[in-house]
Amino acid sequence: MSGRTKKTAEAIGSALTDHEVSFLALQLTGKFVEKIKKLDKFENNDYSAVESELSTLDASKYDLIIIGMPTYGNFPPKVFNEILRRMGNLNGKMIISFNTARFSGGKCLDYMKEQIKEIGGKVIDHFKFRKLFWIGTKKAIQFGKRVNENVKS
Numbered sequence: 001m002s003g004r005t006k007k008t009a010e011a012i013g014s015a016l017t018d019h020e021v022s023f024l025a026l027q028l029t030g031k032f033v034e035k036i037k038k039l040d041k042f043e044n045n046d047y048s049a050v051e052s053e054l055s056t057l058d059a060s061k062y063d064l065i066i067i068g069m070p071t072y073g074n075f076p077p078k079v080f081n082e083i084l085r086r087m088g089n090l091n092g093k094m095i096i097s098f099n100t101a102r103f104s105g106g107k108c109l110d111y112m113k114e115q116i117k118e119i120g121g122k123v124i125d126h127f128k129f130r131k132l133f134w135i136g137t138k139k140a141i142q143f144g145k146r147v148n149e150n151v152k153s
């Protein structure tokens, strides 16, 4: 909605220097009220606002998937479940999950991990980026470096 998760993902990706990285962001556009309306449509399984991005998802091409979500009301937006569904078979696939939040976020990250594990994904690392105001890139780059070192191509 406001680019905090995208910024964090880009910073993580920038630190994965030993790996070939593909990056896909799902962004809601428009004024705040329009974004909220689009977010609300997800509750009715209407993902038309991000359909073109969703239609490109295919986990089979990747060894590792890093998936990040914002926290809305202690949970990721419902499109998270749709993203997992659209990626295809995640059984045994290495996955790293992260979320961004302003004041909470633990429950959201736990939920993400549970959902990924439920469909067979192997969550090898996770991180909660919580910042009330300005979300910088320092922690994200540190996290990216950790992933870069721990995951061998």
Ligand SMILES: Cc1cc2nc3c(=O)[nH]c(=O)nc-3n(C[C@H](O)[C@H](O)[C@H](O)COP(=O)(O)O)c2cc1C
Pocket (backbone or CB within 6 Å): 001, 002, 003, 004, 005, 006, 069, 070, 071, 072, 073, 074, 075, 100, 101, 102, 103, 104, 105
């Ligand atoms: C409708 C709404 C609900 C939110 N709910 C929470 C919440 O439950 N806990 C929290 O810590 N932050 C909450 N936030 C803050 C966002 O999680 C945080 O700003 C996040 O980094 C936004 O990422 P984005 O810019 O990628 O959308 C909420 C923000 C909005 C707009």
